[in-house]
Amino acid sequence: xxxxxxxxxxxxxxxxxxxxxxxxxxxxxxxxxxxxxxxxxxxxxxxxxxxxxxxxxxxxxxxxxxxxxxxxxxxxxxxxxxxxxxxxxxxxxxxxxxxxxxxxxxxxxxxxxxxxxxxxxxxxxxxxxxxxxxxxxxxxxxxxxxxxxxxxxxxxxxxxxxxxxxxx
Amino acid sequence: xxxxxxxxxxxxxxxxxxxxxxxxxxxxxxxxxxxxxxxxxxxxxxxxxxxxxxxxxxxxxxxxxxxxxxxxxxxxxxxxxxxxxxxxxxxxxxxxxxxxxxxxxxxxxxxxxxxxxxxxxxxxxxxxxxxxxxxxxxxxxxxxxxxxxxxxxxxxxxxxxxxxxxxxxxxxxxxxxxxxxxxxxxxxxxxxxxxxxxxxxxxxxxxxxxxxxxxxxxxxxxxxxxxxxxxxxxxxxxxxxxxxxxxxx
Ligand SMILES: Nc1ncnc2c1ncn2[C@@H]1O[C@H](COP(=O)(O)OP(=O)(O)O)[C@@H](O)[C@H]1O
Ligand SMILES: [Mg+2]
Numbered sequence: 465x466x467x468x469x470x471x472x473x474x475x476x477x478x479x480x481x482x483x484x485x486x487x488x489x490x491x492x493x494x495x496x497x498x499x500x501x502x503x504x505x506x507x508x509x510x511x512x513x514x515x516x517x518x519x520x521x522x523x524x525x526x527x528x529x530x531x532x533x534x535x536x537x538x539x540x541x542x543x544x545x546x547x548x549x550x551x552x553x554x555x556x557x558x559x560x561x562x563x564x565x566x567x568x569x570x571x572x573x574x575x576x577x578x579x580x581x582x583x584x585x586x587x588x589x590x591x592x593x594x595x596x597x598x599x600x601x602x603x604x605x606x607x608x609x610x611x612x613x614x615x616x617x618x619x620x621x622x623x624x625x626x627x628x629x630x631x632x
Numbered sequence: 633x634x635x636x637x638x639x640x641x642x643x644x645x646x647x648x649x650x651x652x653x654x655x656x657x658x659x660x661x662x663x664x665x666x667x668x669x670x671x672x673x674x675x676x677x678x679x680x681x682x683x684x685x686x687x688x689x690x691x692x693x694x695x696x697x698x699x700x701x702x703x704x705x706x707x708x709x710x711x712x713x714x715x716x717x718x719x720x721x722x723x724x725x726x727x728x729x730x731x732x733x734x735x736x737x738x739x740x741x742x743x744x745x746x747x748x749x750x751x752x753x754x755x756x757x758x759x760x761x762x763x764x765x766x767x768x769x770x771x772x773x774x775x776x777x778x779x780x781x782x783x784x785x786x787x788x789x790x791x792x793x794x795x796x797x798x799x800x801x802x803x804x805x806x807x808x809x810x811x812x813x814x815x816x817x818x819x820x821x822x823x824x825x826x827x828x829x830x831x832x833x834x835x836x837x838x839x840x841x842x843x844x845x846x847x848x849x850x851x852x853x854x855x856x857x858x859x860x861x862x863x864x865x866x867x868x869x870x871x872x873x874x875x876x877x878x879x880x881x
Contacts, residue, residue: 579850579858587865589843618839625677628852
């Protein structure tokens with residue numbers, strides 16, 4: 465969230481609600497709609513860190529509007545974020561922890577765990593597929609985000625199969 | 633043959649291959665019932681017996697023991713010619729390796745089963761145009777199979793299998809050679825025909841395809857280890873302002 469707000473502000477100054485709308489337009493249905501409170505909390509922190517500043521803009525018949533703009537330090541932080549390599553997939557997987565540990569406790573057997581998880585992944589895949597069908601075909605960003613989630617899910621299912629084959 | 637008989641009923645079906653050396657048990661006691669209108673996805677690791685199972689259900693491979701009933705009729709005891717008739721009347725099959733007739737055009741490959749099934753040439757042509765259109769192959773109708781890419785051949789094989797509106801569609805990895813866009817066409821068509829009541833039993837590795845099914849059957853070492861509905865996800869539905877990213881956290 466911090467970085468996406470900085471990136472949007474690097475393009476042009478904006479107030480909180482405009483930032484929320486911009487995120488929704490760019491990423492479409494595939495992105496968790498940020499709530500406005502979260503956005504203001506994040507902007508407050510960015511301001512405290514010296515990455516953004518705000519000015520009050522007077523509005524006729526309405527309370528003043530706070531417009532945020534990026535500082536030089538903010539631009540530098542954004543540049544660092546863009547340039548450093550992004551973390552790969554997680555190594556610790558919660559389901560894998562369950563799969564390894566739960567049978568030791570006698571709570572569940574592996575076959576049942578894997579089967580339940582497979583059905584759950586397929587249910588998630590159905591949601592993603594339906595979301596993709598509902599998404600505006602012109603929104604390439606949203607569709608690619610969904611496709612990425614689908615490919616991750618496919619990898620998770622393939623891994624599940626490997627676990628079922630190789631764990632006694 | 634009764635109206636409410638399951639389309640498929642397999643009872644303790646076993647397949648042991650014996651080619652020279654040691655016997656290979658490929659399917660080890662499978663019970664499977666598929667009701668009319670159901671869409672069942674069969675999943676499982678490579679070598680778990682998926683192809684062997686659907687081949688037996690379509691009479692393309694003989695069972696070692698057990699019973700296979702199709703549409704209320706005992707089928708495993710049929711002769712090869714008896715199976716050929718049953719397949720022509722009731723089953724559309726998409727093989728893993730397509731099996732198109734090499735010296736016929738795409739259009740004729742797709743029309744043939746409908747014509748053999750006794751449909752009028754005009755209806756056969758209409759159905760063919762519809763299916764090829766849905767699969768993005770309208771402009772390939774006059775090509776011969778050898779002129780097609782693997783993905784195109786695979787889609788033609790699906791069109792052919794659906795030409796007759798068969799009682800049962802059996803498919804073995806029908807999207808194995810397709811890129812993302814062509815897979816989407818196949819998914820859309822499967823969704824449509826399933827919506828019209830088509831019974832489908834389909835082997836797949838592709839979770840997008842499997843997620844279309846009502847039910848998923850998992851094979852491991854020739855046995856069914858899971859058989860049940862794909863649940864409603866417990867998450868709130870992905871809405872207009874959804875949350876794919878949360879899936880990963
Ligand atoms: N014609 C055959 N002769 C001998 N063994 C076979 C034959 N076909 C398949 N098998 C063996 O049977 C097992 C199941 O194969 P198959 O049904 O093709 O699995 P899947 O489709 O799940 O990958 C494998 O061990 C495979 O090697
Ligand atoms: Mg196979």
